[in-house]
Amino acid sequence: MHIKTPDMGAFFLRKDLTKRIYSIKRLAAMPHVLTRLLSALATPDVSINKLSEIIENDQALTAKVLSLANSAFYGFSQEVTTIKRAATLIGMHELELLALGAGFGDFFNMKKTPERFNGRALWQHCLAVSWLSKELATVTGSFSPSEVMVAGLLHDLGKLVLICHLKEEMEEVLALTDQGVSPHEAERRLGVEHTRIGALLARRWNLPALLQEAIAKHHNPTPSDPFYASTSLVFLGDYMAHKLGFGLAAPPKGAEPDGHFKANQLNQINLKPLLNKAKENVPDRLQMVGIMVTI
Numbered sequence: 415m416h417i418k419t420p421d422m423g424a425f426f427l428r429k430d431l432t433k434r435i436y437s438i439k440r441l442a443a444m445p446h447v448l449t450r451l452l453s454a455l456a457t458p459d460v461s462i463n464k465l466s467e468i469i470e471n472d473q474a475l476t477a478k479v480l481s482l483a484n485s486a487f488y489g490f491s492q493e494v495t496t497i498k499r500a501a502t503l504i505g506m507h508e509l510e511l512l513a514l515g516a517g518f519g520d521f522f523n524m525k526k527t528p529e530r531f532n533g534r535a536l537w538q539h540c541l542a543v544s545w546l547s548k549e550l551a552t553v554t555g556s557f558s559p560s561e562v563m564v565a566g567l568l569h570d571l572g573k574l575v576l577i578c579h580l581k582e583e584m585e586e587v588l589a590l591t592d593q594g595v596s597p598h599e600a601e602r603r604l605g606v607e608h609t610r611i612g613a614l615l616a617r618r619w620n621l622p623a624l625l626q627e628a629i630a631k632h633h634n635p636t637p638s639d640p641f642y643a644s645t646s647l648v649f650l651g652d653y654m655a656h657k658l659g660f661g662l663a664a665p666p667k668g669a670e671p672d673g674h675f676k677a678n679q680l681n682q683i684n685l686k687p688l689l690n691k692a693k694e695n696v697p698d699r700l701q702m703v704g705i706m707v708t709i
Contacts, residue, residue, distance in 0.1 A: 427614065428605030431580075435614060438579050444619050447472040448517045455510055455560055456622050462506065466497040469513050478516040479509070482705050487698055510560055511544060512706075514567055518574075519707035527577040528584050535662050536577070537707050538700040540567050542660035545696055547651030549688055554678050557644045565628035565648050568621075572612025572629065580606065597663040598633075609633060637677060646674040658692060660700070 435441060443449075450468045454460045470476050476497060483500040484493055494500050501509045515537075524533040547566035551559040576584045583606045590600035601607045613630035621629075627641045628648045635645040653671045655661050675681045 427607075427610050428583075431583075431606065431611070432614060434580070435575065435611065436618070441575070441579065441615060441618075445472075445517065445521060447475055448514070448521070449619075451510075451513055451517065452564065452621065452625075455514075455564055456624075458558070460506075462498060462501045465506070465509060465513075466501060469497050469509075472517075474520065475513065475517055478520070478705065479512050482512045482516065482702055485702055485705060487702055507548060507560060507563060511541075511563060511567065512702075514564060515541065515544075515702075515706045518568070522574045522578045522707075524578070524707050526581070528581050528588065530588055531577050531584060532662065533577060533707070534703055536570065536573060537703045539655055539661045540570055541699060541703065542655040542658070542692075542696050543567070543569060543648065543651040545651075545699065546654050546688075546692060547648050549691070550647045550650055550678070550680065551644070553683060553685075553688065554647070554680065556678060557647065561624060562644050562647050565625055565644055566651050568612075568616075568625060569628055569632045569648050569652060570608060570612070571615060572608030572610065575611050575615055576606065576608055580611075635674065643678070646677060650674055650678070650680070654689070654692070658689070658696070660696060 444452075447468065451465075454464055454468055469479055479497060479500065480494060483504060484490065488504060490503060494503060497509070500512075504512075519537065524537075527533045544563050544566035548559045548563035551557045551562040576587070583604065586604055587597065587600045587606065590603065591597055595603070598607075609630055609632065613626060616626045616629045624641045624644055627635075627639055628645045631639060631645050632648045632652055635642055635649050639645055650671055652661075656663075672681070
């Protein structure tokens with residue numbers, strides 16, 4: 415069945431912004447290794463051998479993933495020296511998250527972000543949303559945990575573009591927030607909404623339609639969306655991350671979770687164990703941001 419990519423017809427950015435984004439050579443295409451990783455993760459039951467082969471073809475990514483696997487978070491008594499060994503010890507989902515987090519962490523140079531913006535906190539939020547979305551997908555059984563995990567990790571792609579490549583616009587957003595305007599409203603007023611910027615880049619990169627929709631609509635998924643099942647889980651992961659304190663700002667006004675909990679039948683499930691697990695697991699996991707991202 416052919417599924418359309420998200421409708422971009424309603425996505426209006428500030429008049430000059432699309433041209434500017436398209437003129438940034440760094441954003442012309444994703445690194446080849448990330449393209450191959452995303453393609454592999456969209457394949458059902460991708461093998462450890464395939465994933466390992468993709469990672470090991472990139473020396474820098476291999477070094478960073480092994481550094482993460484040997485971090486205090488996992489606490490292995492013996493050094494992990496191969497990607498396959500890492501996959502065996504930490505599991506495929508973890509390896510996928512580490513590889514993508516490290517790859518995108520390198521691609522977006524956080525050293526060039528506005529000084530007043532907390533780049534580390536943004537990456538911590540993305541990791542938290544990724545973990546929570548994956549856990550929700552596991553609980554519901556309605557969608558591939560791997561694909562939802564990736565969607566959670568990349569949901570704020572537009573913010574990464576803003577802080578790394580559109581710093582003047584980001585400074586304008588910060589100036590409005592200094593006056594008490596919410597970040598989401600500031601972006602809207604200036605015509606630089608991160609969901610729209612992220613959707614534009616996701617489409618340019620020809621990311622899978624599922625990821626395009628999660629990036630474009632993670633603040634306002636609707637049941638008629640082609641990938642509502644996954645996008646609504648990312649919305650809920652984002653909402654829960656903010657509620658647990660893993661976020662830069664409160665969810666935008668109107669972001670009501672009840673309907674999405676009900677649509678995924680999560681209103682009938684006791685989520686307290688998951689929230690308790692998140693409180694214990696996520697803070698330790700966030701320590702890995704320092705290895706994933708050079709800040």
